[in-house]
Amino acid sequence: MDKGTCAEALRSVREKRPLVHHITNYVTVNDCANATLCIGGSPVMADAPEEVEQMVSLAGALVLNIGTLNVQQIGSMIIAGREANRRGIPIIMDPVGAGATAMRTEAACRLLKELHVSVLKGNGGEIGVLAGTGGIVRGVDSEGMSGDPASIVKELAGSMKIIVAMSGARDLVSDGRRTFAIDNGDSMMGRISGTGCMATSVVGAFSAAHKDPLEAVVGAFVAFGIAGERAALKANGPGTFKPALFDAMAALTPEGVLEHARLSEV
Secondary structure (H helix, E strand, O other): OOHHHHHHHHHHHHHHOOEEEEEOOOOOHHHHHHHHHHHOOEEEEOOOOOOHHHHHOOOOEEEEEOOOOOHHHHHHHHHHHHHHHHHOOOEEEEOOOEOOEHHHHHHHHHHHHHOOOOEEEEEHHHHHHHHOOOEEEEOOEEEEEOOOHHHHHHHHHHHHOOEEEEEOOOEEEEOOOOEEEEOOOOHHHHOOOOHHHHHHHHHHHHHHHOOOHHHHHHHHHHHHHHHHHHHHHHOOOHHHHHHHHHHHHHHOOHHHHHHHOOEEEO
16 A cells, blocks of 8 residues: 555545545534535435434445444444445444443443444544553543553554544554554644544544445544645634645545555554
């Protein structure tokens, strides 16, 4: 995998404009919809149990985000996830806040047990908790993890036979055989709410459009990170950073990815 692969993944999203079904966090739901649109996808936010099965059947990917969790939402995720599995539609799961409360941790584990999740995307604390190696989560924010992040991501991906993506100052993505580090991004991305959720939505769009699952996830992180770098150059602070981030995602081209991608195999 190289920069050219990431550029082609973005090109796939722009050409196919995939529908991405979200059952997600109501704090960031509008940001996730806008991120999906700006990167080139088409978002739908539907969590009513009466319609999720039908809605996911129309989509190219399903994003499950437990950031504002409740019992009905868990049920909707299970219904939608089972239909996605039946149809071969990739599921991207963001276990927001897993490790902070028993409910969140148990919900994340249940989803991973009852559904075939294609991509598990979380921060260091969440991934550490789910890997059983130790992670510290305060609210929905990571306070770190124990052990070598690259090894933990690779081992978890291998044991679960899924792609594991860990966001942070250096993003890590592994399918259990190959592990890639992405060094694109900017510290400003951690100063507003929602960038982690937005990244998951971008992964959803790439996973729906690009045929190779690992390439799709790496390409999504690279694209989102480059957009963050460009937005930070134009922003005066957190308040102006978010709209600049949307603008940068919309303006990003495969040629820009090819020029600015910073990834390496670890």
